[in-house]
Amino acid sequence: MANSYIDYVGNGSLTSFTSPPYLEKAHLIVTVGGNIKALSTDYAVADGSTLVVFNTAPEANIKIRISRNSSQNERLTDYVNASLLTADQMDKDANQLFYMAQEAVDRASETNLAAGTFYSSGSTAPTVATLGTLFYNTTTNALQVYSSLGWVVVNAAESKTVFTNPTSGQRTYSTGATLGSNTMVFLNGVKLVEGSSNDYVLSGSQVILAADDPTTAYVLEVINR
Numbered sequence: 001m002a003n004s005y006i007d008y009v010g011n012g013s014l015t016s017f018t019s020p021p022y023l024e025k026a027h028l029i030v031t032v033g034g035n036i037k038a039l040s041t042d043y044a045v046a047d048g049s050t051l052v053v054f055n056t057a058p059e060a061n062i063k064i065r066i067s068r069n070s071s072q073n074e075r076l077t078d079y080v081n082a083s084l085l086t087a088d089q090m091d092k093d094a095n096q097l098f099y100m101a102q103e104a105v106d107r108a109s110e111t112n113l114a115a116g117t118f119y120s121s122g123s124t125a126p127t128v129a130t131l132g133t134l135f136y137n138t139t140t141n142a143l144q145v146y147s148s149l150g151w152v153v154v155n156a157a158e159s160k161t162v163f164t165n166p167t168s169g170q171r172t173y174s175t176g177a178t179l180g181s182n183t184m185v186f187l188n189g190v191k192l193v194e195g196s197s198n199d200y201v202l203s204g205s206q207v208i209l210a211a212d213d214p215t216t217a218y219v220l221e222v223i224n225r
Contacts, residue, residue, distance in 0.1 A: 003102040005067030010058030019050045019066045023096060027070050028052070033062045070099040125151045163220040171209045177224050178205055186221040 192199035
C-alpha cells in the first residue's frame, strides 16, 4: 500500500477526493488520466484540508491520482538559537523527512512498465503473476517482466555475459552482442585493460584475451553498456 499517493477512478459525478497528508498544498500533484491538473484552475483545496475538490467532476472510468511530492531542495523549518520550540515546529521538521522517505519508497516500488508487484530475485520465475510484474532471474542474470506473452526479458541499458570455467586455453569468447567503447571485461572480479599489448581486444561480438585463460576456477564477465 502506498503512503504518498491515492488512486481513484472517476464516476462522472463525484468531485471530492481525499489526498495523502501533506505540509503545503503546493506539494500535492493531481492527475486525471495521466494529465496534471492545476490548483485553483481545475481543483481547490481548503486550508488545512485533505479534500481535493474538482471544479468539474472527472469523467467515468478515468484514473485519478492524488500524490505528494514534498520539498527536497529546502528545509521548511529553520531553528533559531534561544527561540521557543513548539510541537508544531518539530512535527513539521520531522514530517518533512518522514514524507520524503515515504515518497522515495513508493517511487522505488513503481516502474515505467506499470508493475504492480516486484519479485526481487530468484532462480525460478513465479508461476502466478499479473501483467507488469517484474522478476530478476538469478540463473540467467536478466530482468524479466510478465506480459501477454508470459515472462519476457526487459531490454536494459546494460547487459552482461558470464563465462564460467570454459575450456582450458580458450582465448576467444562470443557474446552475441556488438561490443565497443562502453564494454568492460572482468576476470575473477578484476577489471582487464583493453589493447593489443594489454589484456584483451574486441572484435565485433567477441572478446579475445591476449593470453590463455588460467586453468584454475575462474569467471569471465563481459558487461556491455
